[in-house]
Amino acid sequence: MAFFSRRRKKPGRTSSVDARPNSRESSRDNKERTTQSLLLSPALEENLSHLKKIFTDCSDVVFREFLFAQREQIKLALVYIDGLTNKSQVSDQIMRALSLEVPAATDNTAITKANALHYVKMRGLCVHQVKETEKLQEAVDAILSGDSILLVDGHATAVINGSRGWEARSIEESQIQGVVRGPRESFVETLRTNTSLLRRKVKNKDLKIESLTLGEVTRTDIAVAYLKGIVNEGLVTEVKQRLARIKIDGILESGYIEELIRDNPMSMFPTVGYTDRPDRVAANLLEGRVAIFVDGTPMVLTVPHFFVEAIQTPEDYYEQSIFTTFVRLLRIGSLIIALTLPSLYVSIISFHQEMLPTPLLLSIAAQREAVPFPVFVEALLMEIAFEIIREAGIRLPRQVGQAISIVAALIVGQAAVQAGLVAGATIIVVALTAMASFVVYYSGSLAFRLLRFPLMFLAASFGLFGLIGGLIVIVVHMTSLRSFGVPYLAPIGPLVPGDLKDSFVRAPWWAMKKRPHLVGQNNPVREVSGMRPKPPQSTTQKGGDADAGRRQN
Template sequence: MAFLTRTRRSRRAKPAGNEQNRSTGGRESTVPSFRDMALSSDLDANLDRLKEIFRDCSDIVFREFLFAQKEQIRLALVYTDGLADKSQVSEQIMRALSLEVPVAAPEAEITRANALHFVKMRGLCIHQVRESARVADVVDAVLSGDTVLLVDGHAVALINGARGWEMRSIQDSQTEVVVRGPRESFIETLRVNTSLIRRKIKNPNLKIEMFKLGEVTRTDVALVYIKGIASVGLVAEARNRLARIKIDGVLESGYIEELVQDDPYTPFALLHHTDRPDRVAAYLLEGRVAILVDGTPVVLLAPTLFIESIQTPEDYYEKSQFMTAIRMLRLLALFLSLTAPSFYVAIISFHHEMLPTALLLSIAAQREAVPLPVFVETLLMEIAFELIRETGIRLPRPIGMAVSIVAALIIGEAAVQAGMVAAATVIVVALAAIASFAVYYSGSVTVRLLRFFVLLLTSVMGLLGLMTGIILIVTHMASLRSFGIPYLYPVAPLGSADMKDVIVRAPWWAMFTRPGLISKKNRRRMAQGLKPEPLPTGGERHCWRKAGLTAGRPVFCWSRFFLPARFCLFRFSLCSTPVRTPGSQLFLLLSAA
């Protein structure tokens, strides 16, 4: 709170700059403002200043040594212990400069004046070296793991990219598991994550813009997009939204998600998040932007459509027919997980006449022994389920297993046998719970929350309450936008060409446009007429030739001939025939008929 008030006050007072001082300089105001300082040419002055800045930072290492020449020049290394690669620092920098340069180039005339140039060009055996004259850059570099080399007599620091710290290795994705498709997932190090994307998209148009967010944490944030595919407006919008973030720290991409989303209060995820590089690459190829945050494997993707919460990367790797069926299953799951308990409550307590007699009798028999009204019972079961889920996730894995077994046994078996809960309630709640996991995680969180809302409304008004809940939710969703794109697109507003990837996952040869609203200009994804067709044989080939179709495969589009394009829910192809004479078109039509 103290920090917040201070920020607010100082924001009013200060026009720009001096940020570091504002956020850190509360308790100890001895840290000088170094944001605008330049290095001096005196090594001692520089070191004093850096030591002052890094006072009480026990992990910062200062190491002075001599550049072994006749005219001895003093050098100093500054790096963070644990972030810099120690073997590289000692071998490629210190050993090279103090021992090997004199051996390799004994004739070289090294003076104070050309020392910097000589060190950089012939001395350092480091793959990445850059220069800077600003103290702020030096501080950032040291804290990011780089090793800074200061040369006496020069007001320029050499920043060596000899980073190396302990990191997790690349592992299987934890949140989105696939059967067919790549397994790798992002890790906590930003550079590794960008390399995973770059490995998938080897194109200079893949742009990775860096931001430093968090005035205390100075977290690296990368805005990734493909120039020429992502619309210019979208990239500019993303850049603006990132640039206006002023916060003390960014520890996870969730911070950024809540700061940049379009509607501040919605429970729906307006930015998709994933830890899978293949998903990120696919989204980038559709003209979206990705926001990577250092320190977390979770990458944000924008803009997002609601329908993406039932899509998985595997949808595009596995057979389209199968994945279409699975998508319908997931839609059903989405619907069930939202409404199943409410529907049950509505039927049991308001509209028993809707049940077939046999079922009604069996449920009535179960409910006779149960003391609670059905709404309370369902609510309690829902809460119990959420408890089990929560403990199952948070507890250490071995104990978590035990908890879920005990809970399942007690609630599933004992509660029903003791006559405290009707078996039907357990079935319905379990069904909704399982169904909620068929939806992507962020979607399922939202649905689970809204389930309670709908349940409450239903307990008041039965089926009308259920419908009220659904209509309110849909109205709310219709009002949402993600980076300007309507959240329910392509269903509402209808994008008939993009319905190919909603309920149906069209085969790849039919998905030759990118989502229309997202990739505004550059819509074409592939060449037309890629639909594989066996070459005509024998007499047929003769016919094709007669029709003037010697080259290329004739492609026939039923939608063009039988239905105006507007009425097709999804167009399988907008293909053109290789030869466009009226005669050949007619022939094609006839032969197809």
């Protein structure tokens, strides 16, 4: 029925069709509207029964009724969720303060039932964050987010006390992007802690953190952070629009959001970045990007995300630039190895043997003499074996880790070679490929991990020609990608000469005067020019070492 009425609905029809509550959506809207519009009543009992009805079968909700200090007629009730509130704060600063300490602070006779709310708020509560509401829905939301609600008899107002405090993981070292030099802290699962970590990095009023709630059931808090004045306003609007479009029952991790806001939903390449490091988020915001925090996960999304970010780490900007340039070149080499080494091996062994030096070719041929499979099958088997070991390494319980690593190393590695099932050279190629794929940013290398297999197939069928054809298809695909409207391969294709300073190389800080062009063009200048350090003038004038030597004599 609902299907038909929706199909028949055409622009210009009368609105009677729309008004009928025939679809699930509109009936839910109705229900929401009734709860939304409900106001609190002055009677405490009525409010409590309302709340108790709402929280039926919620055993973790606490309804605590008590009396205002020395006033039998003023009843108070505190509603909160056990475990989400800070217990000592609730008992000391709210209940103890209201039931015992108010008389000491104020004229005893002045308190009546009529002005109780005023005294509760102004004298009684020792909570740092207090808000009032008259709407039932707001009170329920506050309870669910961990605040406690104080209801005062005779007043149609609920006092929301900011008493959130739950068991949370403490701030630890980043698990996915470790550094030798640089800050150690990483984000945790609590949104507010995460934004505070960011605020500590960027002490500026222009750091805007806008919040919204997504997930019809989970009501997950989301925060969109950006630096006003640096970020392109259009980007912020676009991010907010894409977020506002999301209507889903639950958001449990930022990955949900990532998949819902991407430009190219079916691409293997990540066009939304994520990190658990506050310094990386701060650096991204300073370049004009937007960060999306999701409550309940330490992974913060950053958009737009470029391919070159796969070879950038936070440490690159703390360590000296020349060394960083070397490491970046190493990472590019690793990326190429991770993608092409197995297929290159397959194509050389099966088609272009002349490329290898004769002694090497002879030794590989000797190793492969006993191997019963073509090199493609051999390499494919080993690659799959390695993927299995890798997956097992992530999922297996810690206790059996040792056993698995012995099995993997001995059986799959050494025993396979000794049994003549695979050549030693294949093991080396597979191991090198595997190591190389870990050098770069984790999710940036996922696509390459997968694309190895079709490339190996092409290499086995057409040699280097097939490999190069496959590579061109990959590059074409990557070139066509966009992240929030910005080309994914940005500084390389399209070529942005100025941004190459922070791609394959990392220029010293005094040379990177501009923000990346495609994200930071709103406010391009990052620093004043002419900051290149120079030795002090006086040393050279006075003759440096010679002068010092004379003084010693």
